Every structure is written in C-alpha cells, then in structure tokens.
Amino acid sequence: MTSAPTLRALRWWDIEALLALERDLFPEDAWSPGMFWSELADPETRHYVVAEDASGAIAGYAGLACVAGEADVQTIGVRRDQWGSGLGAALLADLLAEARRRGCRHVLLEVRVDNTRAQCLYERFGFEPLGVRRGYYQPANVDALVMRCDLAADAVASPEGADSRAH
Template identity: 60%
Template structure:
C-alpha cells in the first residue's frame, strides 16, 4: 500500500537510506525539511507491506516542473515492480499538479534505475560531474516531457 509519508515514517525511511546509499544518505533533518513543505511543493510517499515500510519516494513540484527527489526500495524487496509503483505515483502527482516536465538525477553507475526511468520515457539530457558526495560519482540528468 502506498500512502503519504509523515514525520513518523522518517526513521524507517532513514533505515532504507542507509541500506541503499551508504555515506550519501539524506539526514533526518533533510527529510523533515522536505516533509515540512508537503503538500505545498512536495509529495512524499511510503510503501508499506505487512505493516513494514519497505520503500519511499519524493517529488518536488513548482512552476510547472517537477523533480524526482528520491526513490528507494529495501534490497530484499527489489525486483518486484515496487520502484515502478513508486515512480508511477510520483508521475501521477506531477500530472495532477499540472507539471509539463519531470527531471531527476541518478547515479551514473546505477544502470538498473536508469533502465527503469528510460522505460517511463525519461531521456538523458546531461551529466553532473562529481554530484554525489563523498564518493564523487557523476549523476546522469534525465527529463521526461509530456506526462499524459
């Protein structure tokens, strides 16, 4: 079940952050800051299964454009289409908000995520060198135009 993320879900989201992103995780204050702007310019959701949060995702939207801020699914639950479900939710929210384009950054070495985004119509439009810190990994910038 996908539902709106609340402050009470931040600890569970941080567990997923650390599992997936290691030293490059968001902090508790960063996540709380994102939630503080919900629903005005943010849309954050969690994915629950059997009472456990196993995924989460966030969108920033303003001025007719949106940015996928984050998507994460616990490693043990990957490969089941859950990332697809979370991305679908974010894109539907961007459409509800009247956005005409959605952007995102993805690690250059995360070919699995890049493939998912490409299947959803995202195209590579640039590269941000050394974007992810402290690893210095590059980020591929992707854009999806027409949403409907």
C-alpha cells in the same frame, strides 16, 4: 502468496525507518533527518509516499518536488528484498501521476551514472538523458546522469515489474 506493498503518504513518524533504509541503500550519501523533515515541511511543493508491506514495515519510499509547472524526483528507495518486485515502478508511477495532477509539464531527476538498473526503469517510463553533473554524489565523487520526462508525450509508460534504487 504475500500481498503487494500499499502506498500511503509519508508521515513524520516514518522518518526513523526511512533513515535506516537510506543508510542501507545509500551509505555514502544517505539523507539526514533534517533533509526529510524539511521536505515534509513544504506540502505545497512536495509529495512523498511510502510503501508498506503486509507487516506494516516500510518497503520503499519516493519523493517529488513541484514548482512552477516543473517537477523533480527527489528520491526513490526500495528495500533490497523488494528489488525486482515492481515496487520501484509503482513508486515512480505515483510520482508521475502527482506531477500531472499538479500541472507539471516535465519531470527531471538525477541518477548515479553507475546505477544502470534505475536508468533502465526511468527509460521505460519515458525519461531521456540530458547531460551529466560531474561529482554530484559526494563524498564518493560519482557523476549523476540528468534525465527528463515530457509528461505531454504519449510515450510515457507505466511498465510492470521494474524497480529503482536512486536519489
């Protein structure tokens, strides 16, 4: 039996591995090196984690922005061989815990309308649909479903066995 990936803070030397994973998971709208660098440059409002497998390879990552009591999930990515392992849920739980720690009342996110797997994960954590942003994901011109989680709600869960692939 292999051990579960462990979470740790994202560091600059992880960016190259994240870029490869980004291109695999999100080929049409993968983040650039500059996007990751700018997120790392603002630790006052940003929180990024990576999940390492037993070999030390990155199995997933997630990022959160927190400003003025509001949080936004910037990205979550899980390596394909880890889908269904619960790693996406662990990453999301880490982001929600950090949002609470920073005193945020709500967490927002955008997810592709065609990514029902991620939407189900978010719903299990208490996220509810707010609306749609037309053509949000470019260049594919795919709509984004905007979802919000009220951190004060007792319904916010930490389910086991779920994963996510959205940003």
